[in-house]
Amino acid sequence: MGKPKALILPPQSRMDEVCSAECVSLLKEHFEPIWNEKGKDYTQEELAELLRTSQAEALLTSWGSPVMTEELLELAPKLRMIGHAAGTVKGRIPPTAFAKEIRIFSAAPRIAQSVAEYCLTVLLSSLRYMPTFDKQVKEGNWRIDSLKGRELAGQTIGIVSASSTARAFLKLLAPFNVNVLVYDPYLKDEAAAQLHVKKASLEEVMLCPIISIHAPKLPATYKMITKEMISSIPDKAILINSSRADVVDEEALIEELQKGRFFAALDVFTKEPLPADSPLTKLDNVLLSSHVAGATVEGHLALMQSVVEDMVRSMKQEKTMTEVTQAMWENMA
Amino acid sequence: MGKPKALILPPQSRMDEVCSAECVSLLKEHFEPIWNEKGKDYTQEELAELLRTSQAEALLTSWGSPVMTEELLELAPKLRMIGHAAGTVKGRIPPTAFAKEIRIFSAAPRIAQSVAEYCLTVLLSSLRYMPTFDKQVKEGNWRIDSLKGRELAGQTIGIVSASSTARAFLKLLAPFNVNVLVYDPYLKDEAAAQLHVKKASLEEVMLCPIISIHAPKLPATYKMITKEMISSIPDKAILINSSRADVVDEEALIEELQKGRFFAALDVFTKEPLPADSPLTKLDNVLLSSHVAGATVEGHLALMQSVVEDMVRSMKQEKTMTEVTQAMWENMA
Incomplete structure (x- = not known):
């Protein structure tokens, strides 16, 4: 044969x-x-x-x-x-x-590993204000009194959807001993226990100081992160979206980000390529990339x-x- | 009593x-x-x-x-x-x-945890070209063909000195299954085995695609990373210095970085504050910060x-x- x-x-x-x-x-x-x-x-x-x-x-x-x-x-x-x-x-x-x-x-499971590395990258970078430090030092400033980096160890992280990307992200978070809340209507209690996460409502997740969105694009997830939830994001929080822009009320998100209250790392947008005149391109409190969370040399190969x-x-x-x-x-x- | x-x-x-x-x-x-x-x-x-x-x-x-x-x-x-x-x-x-x-x-052991988070932050950020993606997307560019992020998983990392910061860094690297070479004349074979690292010469460490410097400032470490070793750093490598600038021949490092061959994340400089006219402030292939690797809100508290x-x-x-x-x-x- x-x-x-x-x-x-x-x-x-x-x-x-x-x-x-x-x-x-x-x-x-x-x-x-x-x-x-x-x-x-x-x-x-x-x-x-x-x-x-x-x-x-x-x-x-x-x-x-x-x-x-x-x-x-x-x-x-x-x-x-x-x-x-x-x-x-x-x-x-x-x-x-x-x-x-x-x-x-x-x-998809291999791509999830690349996305997970993206999530940790932008999370740590935002916590540490690395883009601002780099910019300031390059402009000749040294002590920026208002700016003191924050650590990931021991923080509380809210995860929207226990997708394969979220699960790969959780593996990278292991050494940081973080507390994780997960919103996922399909996540069983037993699976949550195995992942060492607590199940929570979407509203609870959106109150965490760190929020990472991993929801798939489906009719049920369309703009499920509402204007109201976005306004409930705590000051100085970090919001990461590596899944799909349609999951979030993008207009409300932009409005809130323009207030400078919190930070966002966004890899996905309702309109891609992101138009150069998008208000997002003007903001120092956002870290942007061009839908590349899943795209790496090693991951592709x-x-x-x-x-x-x-x-x-x-x-x-x-x-x-x-x-x-x-x-x-x-x-x- | x-x-x-x-x-x-x-x-x-x-x-x-x-x-x-x-x-x-x-x-x-x-x-x-x-x-x-x-x-x-x-x-x-x-x-x-x-x-x-x-x-x-x-x-x-x-x-x-x-x-x-x-x-x-x-x-x-x-x-x-x-x-x-x-x-x-x-x-x-x-x-x-x-x-x-x-x-x-x-x-110092608590500060080491803050430094370790800094090291992982700048390593991931450099691998993923995050500062460049952010800048490009904010300037209205979307597909940057020459730019594809790289992953940390499975890479080889060279560590200079098995200090407390290096050991804290190794803990954060655990989920990435990296191969680690360590140069440290005081590291015993048994300790290396416990840390899951291989002992190597300084020359070997400087040939790794990722190099992180953790050496203390001592007469014996003054400019121990020579011009010759700096010229041996592989193309596209990432060099991180979170310890002391005097450990490196800074002049030779700047010269090599100006060629754009590799990347560096530098938190320490021979002259601090870093003078605004330092050639380092002009380079896109370096990520700078102001001696804050060990300074975080949570770490200090x-x-x-x-x-x-x-x-x-x-x-x-x-x-x-x-x-x-x-x-x-x-x-x-």
């Missing part, structure tokens, strides 16, 4: 970004890979032809790959695994795949490997770690 | 900064405190008078307190403990105290408590944690 054929959709340029040398070896060891040698992403027509002719049992995709449709799935009766070397699978793979017993793997390793596990009937199940689908972004 | 008298040297304004309410209670519980109600630091003459008349067995000092001299010690035959609610005791307390069986306590708790331990014949022994004296800054 030969190795299963694996259709690799990303062209070489993207493979260089998302597939390590170790992952190339893994693919060769466990599959008969069919590489994209076109120098660019396939069109849906080209993919249709490949699915029809290749007899592929596995499909590897990434950003830029053609969206998988129900019609395309029909052309590949042997297909039993799709590994997406990127985050979001919803809207890229039809949920009818489950009925066809095609298993879906996503690199590990994306395909994280799903390929899991596909190999599934072939060996072992427990998988990056698999997207039908049960997860509904509450996923 | 009454409680031992404790002479508290810092005036109320400094006590508000370095002595928590819990520490005030501790002092009252275990000592008969003699507070400084003068509204400012004592002069040496005033201290001499107090030592002569108070029969104090314990002395609590902080920055701003008069330097303790051999002559002053002679005036206080009952003195058996000095707790310094700050870092450096050398030059503030004469080593003849040891012969008089006066035990010395320093808050915990200083006196950290020594008072230890003085109480010593009175109970328990193991102390912040005590400065004669054996430590020689290699201390």
Whole structure:
């Protein structure tokens, strides 16, 4: 019995970004890979032809790959695994795949590690007023009396949604002995205990001196962080949003930030790219980045490997770690 | 038998900064405190008078307190403990105290925790190019193609000197599963194994992609990081100095940083305040702060408590944690 054929959709340029040398070896060891040698992403027509002719049992995709449709799935009766070397699978793979017993793997858990490092980075940086110290010292100022950094150790942190990014963030917070409150309607008491967090209402979480938003973009989360909750954020608090801007009433947030009462580290915006004339670009109490919380050199290079390793596990009937199940689908972004 | 008298040297304004309410209670519980109600630091003459008349067995000092001299010690035959609610005791307390069986306590281990948070802050911030992202997005730029953040997880870190700040830093690094090389001529093999680090030469440490300097200022460490070692720092590396500028050939460092080859986070400089016309103030690849790595709100408020708790331990014949022994004296800054 030969190795299963694996259709690799990303062209070489993207493979260089998302597939390590170790992952190339893994693919060769466990599959008969069919590489994209076109120098660019396939069109849906080209993919249709490949699915029809290749007899592929596995499909590897990434950003830029053609969206998988129900019609395309029909052309590949042997297909039993799709590994997406990127985050979001919803809207890229039809949920009818489950009925066809095609298993879906996503690199979202690996991306969560990158997002977690972003969260700790901007949290520590904001607590310590690092951007202000750097600016002031570069302008020739030395003692800035009103400015004394704050420590993370022992603080209380409010987490909105116990998502995979939040859980990865909690791991990095371990040495700081922080108290964590989590708002997540789906978090079970037992899971909260395992994570060493306390369950709380969204209102309670928004009263914490440090607040980190990890909620998925769903109809239920649209502007769930209201103007009223934003006005309840304590003075000098730090608000981090590394998930989706639509979760927050952005207009109310900007208004409150303009008062200089608290700090925000924002990686996501309702309109991206963030317009240069956004009031946010004028504020010293915000730390901005361009939707890059999940984008790192090492994180990207590990994306395909994280799903390929899991596909190999599934072939060996072992427990998988990056698999997207039908049960997860509904509450996923 | 009454409680031992404790002479508290810092005036109320400094006590508000370095002595928590819990520490005030501790002092009252275990000592008969003699507070400084003068509204400012004592002069040496005033201290001499107090030592002569108070029969104090314990002395609590902080920055701003008069330097303790051999002559002053002679005036206080009952003195058996000095707790310094700050870092450096050398030059503030004469080593003849040891012969008089006066035990010395320093808050340096607590300050080390603040320095450790600084190190992780600037390391993560530099890896992620956060200052550049913030600046670019605020200037209306969004996709900065050449700029992709890097992760800390799995990296190799070179540590110069296994000081208390380095050890506190290692604790914060635990969740990142980094490989650590340490240069420290006094580090025993067994201690290295306990810290999960590998011993290395200074030259080897300076070849790491991340380098953090924790060496004390001593004749033996003066410019021990030479021009040659600085030129061996790898491209894109990150160099952190939170200890003393004199440990490094600063001129050679500035020259190399001007080439833009690597990054540095510098909290200490050979001349402080850093002159506004220092070439360092012109560089985007350096993150500057004003000798504040050890200065935080929470860290300062915990200083006196950290020594008072230890003085109480010593009175109970328990193991102390912040005590400065004669054996430590020689290699201390």
